[in-house]
Amino acid sequence: MDLKLDQQRVLVTGGSSGLGAAIVKAFAKAGARVAINYRSKPDAATQLADSCASGGTRPITVPADISRADDVTRMFATLDETWGGIDILINNAGMDGDHALAWEADIDAWSRVIDTNLKGAFLCAQQALRRMVPQKSGVIVNTTSVHETIAWSGYSAYCASKAGLTMLGRTLAQEAAPHGVRVLSLAPGAIRTDINRNVWEDPQGHADLLRKIPMNRMGEPEDIADMAVVLASHAARYVTGTTVFVDGGMTDYPDFAHGG
Template sequence: MDLHLEQKRVLVTGGSSGLGAAIVKAFADAGARVAINYRSKPEAAAALADACRHTAAGRPITVHADIADAQAVDGMFEALDQAWGGIDVLVNNAGIDGEHALAWEADAQAWGRVIDVNLKGAFLCAHHALRRMVPQRSGVILNTTSVHETIAWSGYSAYCASKAGLTMMGRTLAQEAAPHGVRVLSLAPGAIRTPINRDVWEDPEGHADLMRKIPLGRMGEPEDIADMAVVLASHAARYMTGTTVFVDGGMTDYPDFAHGG
């Protein structure tokens, strides 16, 4: 199957590590030109770009920006304009969990930072992407949400609110952009084996608890998400918009109910 991604211009926010890095590699392997957005650790972004330099589209570019900062996002898209003259695919991947805190114990500023990065930052990037995609009457925006767009998670109200909000924002943008040939989708990972949750999957009790929540009986790997991201952005998904695709091993199938209510 030809995914029609050769030379497509793809920006991956939070692309220097974890899920973002796997998504960068997958798009590069598909022949796309990729921009790796990072907020910190430029050396990690550069190392990833070097690792992808032998792909068909050549070495990815790296672009620094805190996506919660409107001026920084302005500058990032100006850099893409200079390098590429536009954008074809935006992967809104950057996000943070925030600190665990029950609502009545939470620090309001810390709570707001999660919303700023996960929701406001995604909007700022989508705003700029759509301003370029709508006139060219083509493009895809893919928002990385989470199973926690629908499953509550005590202690992480900001994270859940941001991911649920991101889904509804994406559906609204899809409605607005569809007449202009632009698709908007959400990709919702479950429990994925990345450094950010190493303390859970390296702990025997934590790992056993996760396995009870996943019908397929294993954690996801970053490549499980990255491969689906490529498919959703490609010609293969050309009739999909305004919906969420869950890649979670069945976590949202509520496995606790497998043995009765």
């Protein structure tokens, strides 16, 4: 089975670090032309692009705050000028937000999570679909989370945004399928990145986390990146409107392995 994506035009939002960086590397390795979106820290995006150049075409870097419609419009205009359009959108940019019980949450902080994770993903998908629908082809992969289905106390905005993003994706898939465009969600579990370093570097916290994962290990960024390539490829040509969980079984209610 050939997963090569030679010359496919791919935008990865939040692509300069963490899961996004791993996804950029995976698509570049598969032969795609990749655009690395970042909101800040242009040096990180440039260094990542340079590191991928040896595998073929050097990725381009495109700054944008995806929660701002004008930024998103400019970003897609850049893709039009550079590539003449887009084939694959990986809606990866997101944030957890600050821990706060609902009745203690700051509304501005709560709204920022929704604006980035949900509104931002919609703005990018809207622009992508305006290009994909007329060309009768394209794939959008939304990075959600196991918390689209698992509640997480103190992170109501994050859970709401990821659950909302899943239903948004299903609706867009229904709308776009007659036009040859697929829309899916990719839901990571606990993945070893810098954002959760405080957990996996703490022996007690790491042990507690592993009790929630039947496969008894944290995921690696490459576990997500490789699946993103598969879902965007011809191998998944009949898959749309659904969520693929890459979580080591975290959503399989591991506590019930010990009895009901």
